[in-house]
Amino acid sequence: MNVMPTTSPAPVTDHPDEPGAEYRIRAPKRPHWPELSGAEKDARKKRIARLLAEQDAVLVAHYYTDADLQELAEETGGCVADSLEMARFGSESSASTLVVCGVRFMGETAKIINPEKRVLMPDLAATCSLDEGCPADTFAAFCDRHPDRTVVVYANTSTQVKARADWVVTSSIALPVTKYLHGQGEKLLWAPDKHLGHYVQRMTGADILLWQGSCVVHEEFKGFALDRIRRLHPEAAVLVHPEAPADVIDQADVVGSTVQLINAVGQLPNPSFIVATDEGIFWKMRRLAPEKKLIIAPTAGVGATCESCAHCPWMAMNALQNLEQVLRAGDQEIRIDPEIREHALRPIQRMLDFARRQ
């Protein structure tokens, strides 16, 4: 197993299908939200709950968002979930407004599935390095160069990129869908996450051509530093999201989506866990198994200025403050061209139907 740091990063390129190329995005600064006192927080939550009820709105929050938002979503009849469950919940809910706390592709997916509903987000500028690292025009040209391949895109993409795809997958369903397509004898073009794509390629043996995108959060987990921390905690199970690099995945006891990692904390007998994904997930893990110790996997190791900064800067753009603001102002609404929506719906629907059959 390779546990040494990589010293020579791959070149950045406009042609992400070149061997060894990389499509890298610089992360924005994480926003600094003023600390709220306990009383201010409670009062704000009550006001938000009232606004949600008045507007027939429901909160749909991702596991990587702030703990206050996750708690509020559960308390007000909304949901806290991964992107597949967020999409399902949005379409099953009777609420006429969905307030999506997460990143933009999640809001867009909710709108694609529920065009008749109003979909708001606390901040429409909350995107994702995978989405930004896969521009629709460059991606379309990439697909055009490989017409013999079935196009599979991760949910973390824009509506335009989804509209060009045959299948959309989330991390919880990527493996079964790839196994199925491989079994049908199909060759795949996979975008945008190269680590997830590489992982499913290794697990299924499918013929996959990878777009070279990555998640700025998971990309930072380091195999050599994880190896060191594992030795300090031999009793801990290692839980890894498949957006992490291969030398981190290779050390995992469980590789899985956010839901699968949360379930592992409840199911495995280990007293502690080293977790290689966004630390926002700890809130749900602690609710499930408060007696267990959670350790965030290191991102840089000895000599770095920080041992772990595993929190998505775009997810951090969601807070109680701008959630209340968007419910009052009604701005930050997701709008999608109806024609592109129709094209994007097909591969999403294919995934949802596949998930239902599973």
Ligand code: SF4
């Ligand atoms: S954690 Fe990574 S994949 Fe998830 S939204 Fe942030 S940048 Fe995108």
